[in-house]
Amino acid sequence: MELGMNLKKPLLKSDATQKLLAFAGLIFLFVGFSLASPNFFKFDNIVSIILATCVNGVLALGVSFVIITSGIDLSIGTVMTFSAVMSGVFITFMKLPIPIGIIGGILAGAACGIVNGVTITKMKIPPFISTLGMMMITKGLSLVISGTKPIYFNDSPFYRQISVGSILGSMIPGFEIPNAVLIFFAAAIIASILLTKTVLGRYTFALGSNEEATRLSGVNVNFWKTTIYTLCGAYCGLAGILMSSRLNSAQPALGQGYELDAIAAVVIGGTSLSGGEGTIIGTIIGAFIMSVLTNGLRILSVPQEWQTVITGVILILAVYADIVRRKK
């Protein structure tokens, strides 16, 4: 009861500080790597960093919604693979037109999201377990459906252009930014609008802040939660399209492990795992921090194994900085 008397006089609104902190971290990495290696700050390398961010970034966008509700989705990596395999099935096996294959892939992801939502809201299975199950299911199904072999898109050369082609480059010569990057930014803008301007976004925060109060306010909690997991699934589907298009194939064995990178990006971006707060811009910064780190360390010829170690340390430090900030 005496809590109320603690006068809070923050310099900045707390979420703004976190964004600033993450952004400063990103700049710091950029400057550091640029000084350490002349090969880092070059147009081609920057483009490749952005390109490398796309898949993880789109996954992170989707899972941001789930994490803000104080849930978790461990299935995003393998749902991504499952979506890619499904679009391979539609386009290469069934010879359906590419747009239908793309939509089919995204819907396959969304369908996994619906199942996650239903198991969580109706069967009352905690998100951690539900989505762990879905992770295994989609991992297995991807292998079963593809016959454990990659599905190539050789018959449909246009499919590869979705990721690798450059509409911008064809319009403005020399400005060869791959389409995948445009799609990523478009997905981010849509996510940001959904989160801040719509009913869906409002309930995302409300659920994470106090689910029981949200329910008692007459909000159909189960419906909205399922919708949020479905949205996350659809984003995984989009990531699957970007991924398979870049590789010109759906690789059924890929995907596991991506969920942890995406969740790490969200958390580094200042979204609290206990729910109720988070921003899309934070998630984007988080995703960039992850890929700048990977890229920069590789340019400095740090061995792969050590890259992973360093990423882990950065993750812990980022979250610790956030905890210290909150305590003040």
Place this chain on the structure above:
Amino acid sequence: MGVVLVSMEGIEKNFPGVHALNQCKFVLRSGEVHALIGENGAGKSTLMKVLTGVYSKDSGHIFYKGNEVEINTPKAAQELGISIIHQELNLMPHLTIAQNIFIGREPRAKGVNFFLNEKEINQKTKELLNKMHLNLDPTTKVSDLTVAKQQIVEIAKALSFNAEVLIMDEPTAALTESEIDELFNIIRQLRSKGTGIVYISHRMDELKKICDTVTVMRDGCYIDTRDMKDVTIDDIIKMMVGRTIYDSSPEVPDETSREVVLEVKNLNRGKSIRNVNFQLKKGEILGFAGLMGAGRTEVARAIFGADPIDSGEFYIHGKKVNIKSPEDAVRFGIGYLSEDRKRYGLALGMDVETNVVLTSFKKFLGFLGFVNSSNTKATAVNYVETLRIKTPGIEQKVKNLSGGNQQKVVIGKWLTRDCDILIFDEPTRGIDVGAKSEIYKLLNDLAQQGKSIIMISSELPEILRMSHRVMVMCEGRITGELSVSEASQERIMSHATKRGA
């Protein structure tokens, strides 16, 4: 008196092991403030949760304006015009005031139903707050508000439904006197407009002030409905408890010869504790009075090692000790009973036995470190008997007990740990009249057995009734020490408001 708005008949509700509502009835008319009272666990809140769709009834009928209705969801209740302010705050701390008030029915952008019209949300909230004479910015985050202000947001939210039936479950628990007056003005305003108001409270003085009718419940049963002007507070209490209340004025012990058990010297912590000095004697109940935010809880937490201190010394039985963590405090025999039992005092999902022995497992370890379960059982049974904990058995989960009995379980826990200095922070918060007097009796018994007690309380009658000596705090300082013969409400208040002394 107006027309009948709500009529509930033969309501039955069972929870595992508890017959929560037994053939309950309740009638609410328009333009009345209807007190619904009973001890904790009597079924008031459950009955109102049935009316507002939080719980579904097992059987019985609900009529709204003469028509039988089924209310299965909170939303269905809201659409009928029935709003409730729950006992626990039901706000989303990360959202703004406006976002909280309009959650679930946000004004939408023109044409695109999926988009929010944030401007309208804020504007409507501002109008609503102005109507209540509240000067709050709708875009303030709720987590940045005081508890009292949060409570007021909750009331504003309920009012915004233009509800014809408004249920308030302990609305004044966290409010100051002036805020309560403000609330009563709003209630009177609503009453004159014909709103039916159900008012659940444990504060008897409030009922006489604001209520027209009173319905009493006991042990899940309907007892009686009377006009407030025809009954006295004593009548109501008798109906509530079905027995006479334990009442005592403290027997003032002979102070002089007593041993000093705990001495605190020059305790400082930031702005919340400033140079606090006091002594606690054996067998004494030392009351800590003061306004909200005076620093009483902070002092208790500092003694218990829960928060770091800037400076200060603790002496136990005259020996200087270092208390750096709750573990240290417990080793020196100090037990702290938090004002928020549910969060800090109990493992709610576990049974009575586990909770009682939780902090003292070491005592019950036998061969090879296995827990000696016959010993733990005997201990739990012993405390259930001596503390008169009302429970079907020691294997009952603590969350199914009423507030008063939960508090007794916490007391049992610290007694098992052999604590002889007990710090009670708001020991009777959220506990009804009958159970309160039992807790009081228990405190007196403990003191007589030689335990030393620090009792923090915001209720002055409680301080005056229980304490052997009173320390008054204001803004982190001790501003007064009163013996039981000197202490009066006026004196305590004058010390409690000695700002900048």
